Amino acid sequence: MTEFNSESTKILIVEDNEMNIKTMSLILKRKGYKLSVARNGQEGVDIYQKEHFDLILMDIQMPVMNGYEATKFIRALEKTTQRHIPIIALTAYAMNEDRQKCLNAGMDEYLSKPVRPHLLYATIENTINDNKT
Numbered sequence: 001m002t003e004f005n006s007e008s009t010k011i012l013i014v015e016d017n018e019m020n021i022k023t024m025s026l027i028l029k030r031k032g033y034k035l036s037v038a039r040n041g042q043e044g045v046d047i048y049q050k051e052h053f054d055l056i057l058m059d060i061q062m063p064v065m066n067g068y069e070a071t072k073f074i075r076a077l078e079k080t081t082q083r084h085i086p087i088i089a090l091t092a093y094a095m096n097e098d099r100q101k102c103l104n105a106g107m108d109e110y111l112s113k114p115v116r117p118h119l120l121y122a123t124i125e126n127t128i129n130d131n132k133t
Contacts, residue, residue, distance in 0.1 A: 006121075007032040009128065012053045014044035014070060015090070016062040020113070024057065024090075027117045033124075041065030045073050053085060055128055058107065060091040067091070068105040075106040086127045090115060 011033050015021050021037055028035055036051065038044035041058075042065040048056065056074070060067040071087055078084055088109045089102035099110040109127045111120060 010034040014038045015059040041070030056087045
């Protein structure tokens, strides 16, 4: 297995809250991740179709298209590309059933907000590495 390199990792943040975008961007830039931002699920799907990403951080509650709908749309697109993009749910919902709902919707992992930086870094690295195997 090759060693994980955050500087070569491109992440799409799909989040509608400006403060959460700024916070997440600061945390991720500290590790050197390359970032793009979508402010709702539909915008996230559109950007995903135009660019290559190593991982998507997906908020759940957003206008236009929520995180569940966006994930289902991306998973349907993958059937034509034969390529799987890891998606990590980021949500204020912190109950066990919320985690299971995210996983059932096709997300690979789940983190509740507020996210601790060390946990975010570990989850990103593990999720990307798991996707490579």
